[in-house]
Amino acid sequence: MPKIKMPRSSPSLDMTPMVDLAFLLVTFFMLTSKFRAQEPVVVDPPSSSSQILLPENVMLITIDTAGRVFFDLTGKDIRRNMLQNVATKYKVTFTEQQYQRFAVMGTFGMPVVELPAYINADEKKRTLIDKTATGIPIDSLNNQLSDWVQEGYNAAERDNMAKFPDGKAPKDKRVRYAIKADGMTNYTKVKKVIDIFRERQIFQFNLITNLKGAGPAKG
Amino acid sequence: MADVSTGDDGGGKKGKKRPKKGTTRIDMTPMVDLAFLLLTFFILATTLSKPKTMEIVYPKDVKDPDEKMKLNFLLANTIILGEKDNQVFYYPGKFKLDTTQLEHVDLSKDGLRKLLLDKNKNINEAVLKLEEQLKNHQLADSTFKRLRSKTKGDDNAPFFIVKTMNKTKYKTVIDVIDELNICNINKYAVVDIADAEKIALKREIKE
Numbered sequence: 001m002p003k004i005k006m007p008r009s010s011p012s013l014d015m016t017p018m019v020d021l022a023f024l025l026v027t028f029f030m031l032t033s034k035f036r037a038q039e040p041v042v043v044d045p046p047s048s049s050s051q052i053l054l055p056e057n058v059m060l061i062t063i064d065t066a067g068r069v070f071f072d073l074t075g076k077d078i079r080r081n082m083l084q085n086v087a088t089k090y091k092v093t094f095t096e097q098q099y100q101r102f103a104v105m106g107t108f109g110m111p112v113v114e115l116p117a118y119i120n121a122d123e124k125k126r127t128l129i130d131k132t133a134t135g136i137p138i139d140s141l142n143n144q145l146s147d148w149v150q151e152g153y154n155a156a157e158r159d160n161m162a163k164f165p166d167g168k169a170p171k172d173k174r175v176r177y178a179i180k181a182d183g184m185t186n187y188t189k190v191k192k193v194i195d196i197f198r199e200r201q202i203f204q205f206n207l208i209t210n211l212k213g214a215g216p217a218k219g
Numbered sequence: 220m221a222d223v224s225t226g227d228d229g230g231g232k233k234g235k236k237r238p239k240k241g242t243t244r245i246d247m248t249p250m251v252d253l254a255f256l257l258l259t260f261f262i263l264a265t266t267l268s269k270p271k272t273m274e275i276v277y278p279k280d281v282k283d284p285d286e287k288m289k290l291n292f293l294l295a296n297t298i299i300l301g302e303k304d305n306q307v308f309y310y311p312g313k314f315k316l317d318t319t320q321l322e323h324v325d326l327s328k329d330g331l332r333k334l335l336l337d338k339n340k341n342i343n344e345a346v347l348k349l350e351e352q353l354k355n356h357q358l359a360d361s362t363f364k365r366l367r368s369k370t371k372g373d374d375n376a377p378f379f380i381v382k383t384m385n386k387t388k389y390k391t392v393i394d395v396i397d398e399l400n401i402c403n404i405n406k407y408a409v410v411d412i413a414d415a416e417k418i419a420l421k422r423e424i425k426e
Contacts, residue, residue, distance in 0.1 A: 015247040022254035026261060033265030046390040048397040050273040063389075178272060183390030187300075187383045190392075191409075198277060206272035209393060 040070060040107050040130035046183035047212035054206060055176045059152050061145075062107060063181040067189040068135030069145055070109035073152045073175075079103045081155035086112060086147055094119070109135045112144060138192055146196050153200070180208040275396065278408050294377045296338060298331075298395060299412060299420055302386040307331060307395065308423060316415050321423045326394050335402040338377050345370045346403045371405035378406035382416060 041064040062070040073079055080103045087094055090112040094102070098119045110118060110133045118129055136145045153175060160169035177197060181190050194205065292313040299308040299321065307330075308321040324330045336343055346367055353363045381395055392409060399407050412420070 015251055019247055019251050026257045029261035033261055046393040048273050050271055052272050054270050054272045181389045185389045187387045187389050187392045188385050190389050204276045206274055208270050208272050211271045
């Protein structure tokens, strides 16, 4: 009878199932994920019991506690198109490279004049600029937000016209308007932004809120 | 360490070399490391849940004062939001400086919600009935939605005017709108406060 030998080599674990699982998860996250866009300001929206999800194709206005206004719109071509029109209006010139960078950029909040410098800056510098940025001007004398809204809307509509030449873009492809404001922001600031939209004949908004665990009303 | 195990490593007895037997094992540790690194990265870098939103429709600007007067004040209710957190006041009907008494309500379940449910009793009951029917599969989903919005938009439904001060916090406004939504009230508008109401509010806060 042979002796029972203890294995001399170090114990090796069969890691195959673990690796399988790990890669499965990696694949899952890679495919389902959408990268969190760099947000220039931290905004803590108030909570509500609303369950409606934020729609796609959204024009997002962020308002922080100090009342600074930031603008964001999704869609590469749309952004580019929008910037071109705004640039002509304010007589600010952008280089081709700047257009390309702007197309993939996220939220921004500054007067158009300061935009080229912001586009050129790298990530670190941008965070610095964001801290001191004044937000998009919304005074009645210098209402740049109104122009961004208008040009953004126009660009999105043109984009839809190109994709659906019969002019029948499905409802969920049309641009929606979302407002994300901090709970501690004065409502007057929010109202000012909403009034700008109303002047542009836009009346329906999505106000971004956190979900709070509140049950439905019982009579 | 888990390395490529070739079976026998320190043997070499009698100088006989046997052909290697058994499956070759590859050291997977670096691969696992990498896999988990990527996993961690993707978990941290992604936003799985989309943010929730609240849909709201603002009224068109009405320039004509005659049109503004068409409100039926029997159904009107006004909620005034003060500048501090818990300053929520309520009065029914039309505002009269001498007689209107502001009622202080809080944002708790027994405060504003109770009041709203009370005011909106009929509509709320109708909506609950519809929800019941939907639960028992007596109604199709689309029919339910249509009927619900029809019920909520009933001509005799009470409507609420939310008035805000200059320094009212956004959070308070959202809280109140949320309460209105919870209580199935569809008719509401957020407007600025009138001067007379400001006076009444000041009086109320001082007391």
